Amino acid sequence: AQRVTQPEKLLSVFKGAPVELKCNYSYSGSPELFWYVQYSRQRLQLLLRHISRESIKGFTADLNKGETSFHLKKPFAQEEDSAMYYCALEGNNQGGKLIFGQGTELSVKP
Amino acid sequence: GAVVSQHPSRVICKSGTSVKIECRSLDFQATTMFWYRQFPKQSLMLMATSNEGSKATYEQGVEKDKFLINHASLTLSTLTVTSAHPEDSSFYICSASRGQSYEQYFGPGTRLTVT
Numbered sequence: 001a002q003r004v005t006q007p008e009k010l011l012s013v014f015k016g017a018p019v020e021l022k023c024n025y026s027y028s029g030s031p032e033l034f035w036y037v038q039y040s041r042q043r044l045q046l047l048l049r050h051i052s053r054e055s056i057k058g059f060t061a062d063l064n065k066g067e068t069s070f071h072l073k074k075p076f077a078q079e080e081d082s083a084m085y086y087c088a089l090e091g092n093n094q095g096g097k098l099i100f101g102q103g104t105e106l107s108v109k110p
Numbered sequence: 111g112a113v114v115s116q117h118p119s120r121v122i123c124k125s126g127t128s129v130k131i132e133c134r135s136l137d138f139q140a141t142t143m144f145w146y147r148q149f150p151k152q153s154l155m156l157m158a159t160s161n162e163g164s165k166a167t168y169e170q171g172v173e174k175d176k177f178l179i180n181h182a183s184l185t186l187s188t189l190t191v192t193s194a195h196p197e198d199s200s201f202y203i204c205s206a207s208r209g210q211s212y213e214q215y216f217g218p219g220t221r222l223t224v225t
Contacts, residue, residue, distance in 0.1 A: 043216045043217065043219065044205075045216065046214075086154070090211075095210050096144075096212070097159060099156070102152065102153045103153055
C-alpha cells in the first residue's frame with residue numbers, strides 16, 4: 001500500500017537551531033516525493049520536489065531509497081519558517097495523484 | 111504564477127440540501143483537477159481526480175453519487191455535495207494542473223458547515 005508517514009505532529013525549535021522534519025514512505029515502485037508548506041491563513045504551496053534537487057528558502061531534502069525517507073532539513077531555522085509542512089508522494093502512472101502525510105507543524109520560537 | 115480560486119470560501123447549509131463548490135484556474139488551462147478533503151489538524155485526503163471532458167475518478171470509499179464532480183472546461187471544475195449531512199462538514203480543497211506530472215496548484219479551500 002502507498003503511504004506517507006510524518007511521525008511528528010509538532011516540532012518546536014528556537015530561531016537559529018537546525019530543523020529536520022521527518023518523512024517516510026511506503027511504495028513499491030519509484031515514486032516522486034514532494035514537500036508542501038502551508039503558512040498561516042494561506043493555501044498549500046509546493047516547497048520542493050526531489051527530482052529538482054534544489055534548495056528553497058534554505059530547505060533541502062534528500063531521497064533515501066534504502067531507508068524510504070525524504071526528510072526536510074534546514075541548518076538555521078527562522079521565525080518565518082513557522083508553518084504546516086506536508087510530505088507527499090506521487091506514484092508512477094497514477095495520473096498525478098498525491099498522497100499526503102499527516103503534516104508536521106513547525107514552530108520556530110524567537 | 112498559476113492561481114487557483116475557489117468559491118465560496120465559506121458556506122453553511124442545512125441538512126438535506128445540496129451545495130456546489132467551484133474551482134477555477136485563473137491564468138492557465140487545467141487539464142486535471144483534484145478534490146481533497148481536510149479534517150481539522152489532519153492531512154489532505156484525495157477524494158477524486160477529474161480530467162476535462164471526462165468522468166471523474168473517485169478514490170475508494172468516496173461516494174460518487176454524493177460528491178458530484180464536473181470538469182466541463184479547462185478552467186472550471188465543480189464539486190456538488192448532495193443531500194448534505196453534518197458529517198460532510200469539512201474543509202474542501204481543490205488543486206489544478208496542466209496535466210499529469212505537472213505541478214499542482216492549490217486553491218484556498220472552502221469551509222463547509224452543515225447544520
